[in-house]
Amino acid sequence: MEASSPGLPPSPPPPLGLAIASLVLGILAFVLSFLVVGSLLGLIGLALGIAHLAKKRRPAAMAYCGIIFSMLGLVAGLLFAGLY
Numbered sequence: 001m002e003a004s005s006p007g008l009p010p011s012p013p014p015p016l017g018l019a020i021a022s023l024v025l026g027i028l029a030f031v032l033s034f035l036v037v038g039s040l041l042g043l044i045g046l047a048l049g050i051a052h053l054a055k056k057r058r059p060a061a062m063a064y065c066g067i068i069f070s071m072l073g074l075v076a077g078l079l080f081a082g083l084y
Helices: 017-031 037-054 061-083
Strands: none
Touching: 017 037, 017 061, 037 061
């Protein structure tokens, strides 16, 4: 049997909702960058990633990846929009 510690309760996992949303939208922005909607998704993903980092939440790696993918999708979407 496992003994439970009578001390402090276990700490809850850190909130990662904004970072996950930023990463998902960044990936979608990159994949859909040939459509104009990729730029819009990139803007939203970029804002969510920055919001996660502004609240000084850790871990931040997912937010950084979301920001990078969002920026790539935003730039690629703008380039494709220029080609149309």
